[in-house]
Structure formats: C-alpha cells, structure tokens
Amino acid sequence: MAEIKYNITQHFGTLSEGSKGWKKEVNLISWNDKAPKYDIRDWAPEHAKMGKGVTLTKEELIALRDMLNKMDL
Amino acid sequence: MAEIKYNITQHFGTLSEGSKGWKKEVNLISWNDKAPKYDIRDWAPEHAKMGKGVTLTKEELIALRDMLNKMDL
Numbered sequence: 001m002a003e004i005k006y007n008i009t010q011h012f013g014t015l016s017e018g019s020k021g022w023k024k025e026v027n028l029i030s031w032n033d034k035a036p037k038y039d040i041r042d043w044a045p046e047h048a049k050m051g052k053g054v055t056l057t058k059e060e061l062i063a064l065r066d067m068l069n070k071m072d073l
Numbered sequence: 074m075a076e077i078k079y080n081i082t083q084h085f086g087t088l089s090e091g092s093k094g095w096k097k098e099v100n101l102i103s104w105n106d107k108a109p110k111y112d113i114r115d116w117a118p119e120h121a122k123m124g125k126g127v128t129l130t131k132e133e134l135i136a137l138r139d140m141l142n143k144m145d146l
Contacts, residue, residue: 040137056113060088065141
C-alpha cells in the first residue's frame, strides 16, 4: 500500500489510554495534503503508528454530538 | 483474514449518507459473540459491506460526548 501522508492540524483530546500506551484520540488531520477532517483513532506513543479509525466531516461531527446528547449514557 | 462474526444489537442513527447509499452509522455491535461495543462506521446498503470504523467503550463514548460539547462546532 502506498504511504499515506498526514498532518495533525489540531489535537482536541484523548478518550482513553490502553495497553502499551496506545491512545484513542480526537484530532483534526489533513490526509495527503487535502482539507483536514475530524478523526477518531488509536495511536501508538509519539504517534509512531496509527490504528484503525474513522474520519468525519464537521457536519457529521455535529450530528454525532447531537446524537450522543440524546443517548442515555 | 478469518471471517468476522458480528451482530448489530442496537442502531442509534445515521450521521450521513454518501455515494452509492453508504451510510455512516452509530451502532452497538457484538463482535465475535463478545460483549457489545459502541461503533462508528460506514456501511453499504442493507449492511452488505462494512467500511473502516472505530469501536468505543461506554466510557470512551461519554468522554467523546463531553469533548464534543466543549468544542466550537
């Protein structure tokens, strides 16, 4: 697979920290020099490796926020 | 890769609908008969195919909700 170029534009915070220091983070990331998207993903320490995750547009993130606020958590 | 067994226990909603009917959904999913986890993921129509996504524990989902509520979206 071709190497993916990415740049973490903004770091909003960490949702959890797991084994071996992997963290589930919320960031704004530019992939391959495209416009940055919101991103929820597991990261190894120092962002040395990335795990699976999901990218979201601003509209999707707002929809997610509104959905979570209606859920009984 | 071995086939993954999953069961969508609860569907909370759809964040967006993209090309060819793929939807970004929030579900509670049991993977390989384990305890269900929250899941944000793209799905083809009828859940025929799954895209990349992220699974979260209840604690991570609450942290995400609180983080989103503090963000200027």
